[in-house]
Amino acid sequence: MAWFDTNARALPWRDSKDPYQIWLSEVILQQTRVDQGLPYFHVFLDRFPSVGHLASASIDDILLAWEGLGYYSRARNLHKAAKQILSEHGGKLPRTYREWLTLPGVGPYTAAAVSSIAFGEKEAVLDGNVMRVLSRVFAFEGIAQSSSGRKHLHSLASDILNRDNPGRHNEAMMELGALVCKPRNPSCGDCPVEKNCQARILGRVHEFPQKRPSKSVPHFDISVAIIRDDKNRILIQRRPEDAMLGGLWEFPGGKNEKTESFEETCIREVREELAIDVEAIRPIVSVKHAYSHFRITLHAFECRQISNAEPTTDLPLAWVLREELSNYAFPRANRKLLEIMSDEEASENGTLSQDED
Numbered sequence: 067m068a069w070f071d072t073n074a075r076a077l078p079w080r081d082s083k084d085p086y087q088i089w090l091s092e093v094i095l096q097q098t099r100v101d102q103g104l105p106y107f108h109v110f111l112d113r114f115p116s117v118g119h120l121a122s123a124s125i126d127d128i129l130l131a132w133e134g135l136g137y138y139s140r141a142r143n144l145h146k147a148a149k150q151i152l153s154e155h156g157g158k159l160p161r162t163y164r165e166w167l168t169l170p171g172v173g174p175y176t177a178a179a180v181s182s183i184a185f186g187e188k189e190a191v192l193d194g195n196v197m198r199v200l201s202r203v204f205a206f207e208g209i210a211q212s213s214s215g216r217k218h219l220h221s222l223a224s225d226i227l228n229r230d231n232p233g234r235h236n237e238a239m240m241e242l243g244a245l246v247c248k249p250r251n252p253s254c255g256d257c258p259v260e261k262n263c264q265a266r267i268l269g270r271v272h273e274f275p276q277k278r279p280s281k282s283v284p285h286f287d288i289s290v291a292i293i294r295d296d297k298n299r300i301l302i303q304r305r306p307e308d309a310m311l312g313g314l315w316e317f318p319g320g321k322n323e324k325t326e327s328f329e330e331t332c333i334r335e336v337r338e339e340l341a342i343d344v345e346a347i348r349p350i351v352s353v354k355h356a357y358s359h360f361r362i363t364l365h366a367f368e369c370r371q372i373s374n375a376e377p378t379t380d381l382p383l384a385w386v387l388r389e390e391l392s393n394y395a396f397p398r399a400n401r402k403l404l405e406i407m408s409d410e411e412a413s414e415n416g417t418l419s420q421d422e423d
């Protein structure tokens with residue numbers, strides 16, 4: 067903690083002690099670097115300055131503010147948790163670790179972090195940074211990410227927790243992992259626990275944390291249809307709430323089956339999803355994107371409807387003008403596609419696109 071006192075980064079939620087800001091920062095920073103998450107933190111606080119504002123906002127507004135940050139279930143759960151805080155806690159953020167665990171999207175890490183930092187609960191946090199520090203300091207030979215590995219590391223974290231100032235201690239552990247005990251090239255010479263670090267003493271720092279052998283990442287080809295009506299509006303549909311990227315909007319389409327061309331996938335998926343027939347007029351562009359557990363290539367086709375039926379589906383649909391698409395939250399790969407379409411339209415028209423304007 068003495069090291070933390072002089073080396074901690076100045077971050078907006080650290081001085082405030084406002085539990086809402088601490089909760090928001092913890093959720094935003096899961097799986098996200100601080101420099102990436104910081105602008106989102108400011109946008110969120112600006113648009114939803116209290117838990118009451120968050121609870122009464124529409125999920126569309128929340129997803130739009132979250133767009134680009136990934137792992138969208140975090141945003142949906144923030145919204146649900148804010149509503150629960152209003153209905154069950156009278157709008158006051160809970161104080162105890164156990165109460166935090168009852169909120170949607172709040173697991174042991176977030177519950178321990180928020181309750182210890184904001185309210186002094188004696189609960190040790192175990193995030194990726196803390197796991198790495200502990201694996202090295204104790205030269206832990208098990209697989210850190212396995213359930214038995216996590217259990218063991220969590221009991222070590224609890225054993226060494228400073229019970230007089232658990233929140234500060236947790237913050238210091240996480241900061242040590244983020245700034246000094248980094249995944250590659252840790253700065254052992256600047257480390258306050260160098261003399262106690264077993265991995266350092268044994269000269270085996272790079273062997274910890276021990277990992278499972280890596281698996282190959284699957285890849286999917288996805289075809290999507292850009293369908294316009296006679297008013298030049300584009301058809302978009304909303305993903306189911308319970309699916310990955312749930313609640314976000316996208317162009318109709320789906321996964322390629324190996325026996326068909328990307329164009330045939332596009333036509334088949336539109337028929338299956340919307341019960342209409344289209345023809346693919348031209349390929350627009352292919353966009354690659356990597357998610358955490360798989361990669362996709364999105365193949366977009368300009369399509370024309372050739373049946374008279376109205377598109378029909380259980381999911382919400384919208385016909386939207388090109389310049390209004392920015393009001394809808396899209397997955398990153400769809401957004402990349404829109405940016406390329408803008409550039410293409412600009413070069414065809416000989417004008418700058420809106421984004422470049």
Ligand code: SF4
Pocket residue numbers: 199202203246247248252253254255257258259260261263265266271
């Ligand atoms: S001495 Fe090196 S490996 Fe050990 S905790 Fe410090 S930075 Fe990490």
